[in-house]
Amino acid sequence: MNHRCTVYRVRRLSRQITQLYNAALKSHGLKITQLSVLTAVHDLQPLTVVEMARALTLDSTTASRALKSVVKEGWIEVGPGDDDRSKLLRLTEAGQTKFEQASKARNAQEEKFREALNGRVSDTFLNDLNGASAVLRELKVG
Numbered sequence: 001m002n003h004r005c006t007v008y009r010v011r012r013l014s015r016q017i018t019q020l021y022n023a024a025l026k027s028h029g030l031k032i033t034q035l036s037v038l039t040a041v042h043d044l045q046p047l048t049v050v051e052m053a054r055a056l057t058l059d060s061t062t063a064s065r066a067l068k069s070v071v072k073e074g075w076i077e078v079g080p081g082d083d084d085r086s087k088l089l090r091l092t093e094a095g096q097t098k099f100e101q102a103s104k105a106r107n108a109q110e111e112k113f114r115e116a117l118n119g120r121v122s123d124t125f126l127n128d129l130n131g132a133s134a135v136l137r138e139l140k141v142g
Contacts, residue, residue, distance in 0.1 A: 017113075018032055018033075020109065020113065021035075021106060021109055024105050024106065024108070024109035025102055025105055025106065025109075027105070028098070028101055028102045028105055029098075030073075030098065030102055032106070033066050034066065034069055034070050034073075034075075035099075035102050035103070035106060036056055036066075037052065037056070037066050037067060037070050037076070038070060038075060038076070038091065038095060038098065038099045038102070039099065039103070040052050040055045040056055041076055041089045041090065041091050041095070042091055042095075042096070042099050045088075045089060045090045045091060046079075046088040046089065046090050047088065047089055048081055048086050048087065048088060048089070049063060049064070049067060049086075049087060049089065050086075052067070052089060057133075067089070070095070073094075073098075074092055074094050074095070075091065075092055075094055075095030075098050075099075076089055076090065076091060076092065076095050077089070077090050077091075077092050077095075
């Protein structure tokens, strides 16, 4: 199938990449969505759920669902924030360990993926993905 529709092509590519990274992370007991949450919290902690959702470009329902699984696993703790309504997220010790182990697997998969793309897809393409994301943020989409 060779659809000209941008959203079709990007979503297909996204699903394929997700499957690739999930396979690499399977032995660590998590999925790329969970590692994305751990990464956001690792890089920005302490942060609120709203800040995490914004960093990952997630709507509130998706952010809550993604957060629920990593909290249940004991990798992130949810504590009181600056007011009664906000909660702050931090990695637990187990979460830090899981983040470090899974990041190594993700980085190894990233290296394999980039090697496979070499000569078939340019670094310009990968940079253009970031550019497209920036344009959409400016349009207030996502």
